[in-house]
Amino acid sequence: MCAVRLISRPMQQDGANILGIETSCDETAAAVVADGKIVKSAVVASQVKLHEKYGGVVPEIASRAHVENIYPVIKEAMEQAGVERGDIDAIAVANQPGLTIALVVGVTAAKTLSFAWGKPLIAINHLHAHLQSAVMAEDDLQLPAAALIVSGGHTSLYDYRSPLEPQLLGSTIDDAAGEAFDKVATILKLPYPGGPSIQKAATDGDPAAIKFPRSMLGRDSLDFSFSGIKTAVLYHCRGQNMKGENRVDSMSRQEIADIAASFQAAVVEVLVKKTRRAIRRIGARTVLLGGGVAANSALRAALQKMCDGLTPATKLLVAPKQYCTDNAVMVGSLAYYKFKAGLFADLTLEPKASG
Ligand code: KG4
Numbered sequence: 001m002c003a004v005r006l007i008s009r010p011m012q013q014d015g016a017n018i019l020g021i022e023t024s025c026d027e028t029a030a031a032v033v034a035d036g037k038i039v040k041s042a043v044v045a046s047q048v049k050l051h052e053k054y055g056g057v058v059p060e061i062a063s064r065a066h067v068e069n070i071y072p073v074i075k076e077a078m079e080q081a082g083v084e085r086g087d088i089d090a091i092a093v094a095n096q097p098g099l100t101i102a103l104v105v106g107v108t109a110a111k112t113l114s115f116a117w118g119k120p121l122i123a124i125n126h127l128h129a130h131l132q133s134a135v136m137a138e139d140d141l142q143l144p145a146a147a148l149i150v151s152g153g154h155t156s157l158y159d160y161r162s163p164l165e166p167q168l169l170g171s172t173i174d175d176a177a178g179e180a181f182d183k184v185a186t187i188l189k190l191p192y193p194g195g196p197s198i199q200k201a202a203t204d205g206d207p208a209a210i211k212f213p214r215s216m217l218g219r220d221s222l223d224f225s226f227s228g229i230k231t232a233v234l235y236h237c238r239g240q241n242m243k244g245e246n247r248v249d250s251m252s253r254q255e256i257a258d259i260a261a262s263f264q265a266a267v268v269e270v271l272v273k274k275t276r277r278a279i280r281r282i283g284a285r286t287v288l289l290g291g292g293v294a295a296n297s298a299l300r301a302a303l304q305k306m307c308d309g310l311t312p313a314t315k316l317l318v319a320p321k322q323y324c325t326d327n328a329v330m331v332g333s334l335a336y337y338k339f340k341a342g343l344f345a346d347l348t349l350e351p352k353a354s355g
């Protein structure tokens, strides 16, 4: 089994205990969360080592690793939380969107436990759960919020007025932001996963060195497109006719740092400008940021600067770093609102690629 890392210390307190399960991509995760806020345990078995030689997630390998990890991860989450089946009030699982052959492992485990333990089953949208990571510690959430999810598979903006029904305002028409980071890292021959590698390389680079394209898709659009910038990086490395070899091997460290910094600056600028459009469109009082790319320091800083500069200033809530990438705390936390509303799934629940 892959290494299981504990990403939060268990806390003891009574309440509605929900066991959350997450297997939408390449992390097998389980957590026990009480009342949507109190993290009693959080366990993640990462598959990074399995996928790194391919430069991306291989669905079949991910699915097999989930099968291997799911039981030990759930067991560890229960033990770390100091709870037994009788203490659990509901089982929640991310059933969409994601890789169906990965999702099915978590969904099957959750259905089995729900049936065997006689506990209600709650279906969770993985992207809505990412938003929950940003709001779960906030006691005074001012709505509406403009919510940005930037992950390996998705880039979406929402009009957020309640945890259960975020309304989609726009999304990517091609690559997701995280996917662009990963692909550009591959072009630059930086280690997988690409996002953290690009961020690290960019630290010593000049963000103004190369003017990569910023695709805004028209004045009012809240959709995103990141495939053009990825291609622009490729052209930059192979020459405009694409006939040359990738020059990366002969580039200096500084040249690579400049490309990484310039690429990151272009992506961040687009994300910030689109978020500002969304704020204006819906009159947002808060901005939420979640998903793997939300761990990016340049993005966090630029969004903070933009929010501080607005009149009136708009509060930015960002997911804590350990809950930016995939985890089950966000699943267990969001499920609390469905639990309170009596919104349960039944044993016919299936995984869905989209959603
Ligand atoms: O949310 P997530 O764990 O998985 C999906 O639901 O897709 O996001 C993973 C993505 C990867 O593309 C990874 O490269 C990116 O998040 N990522 C980052 C950073 N940390 C992770 N991208 C930019 N900067 C980072 N520091």
Ligand code: ZN
Pocket: 126, 130, 151, 152, 291, 292, 325, 326
């Ligand atoms: Zn995710």
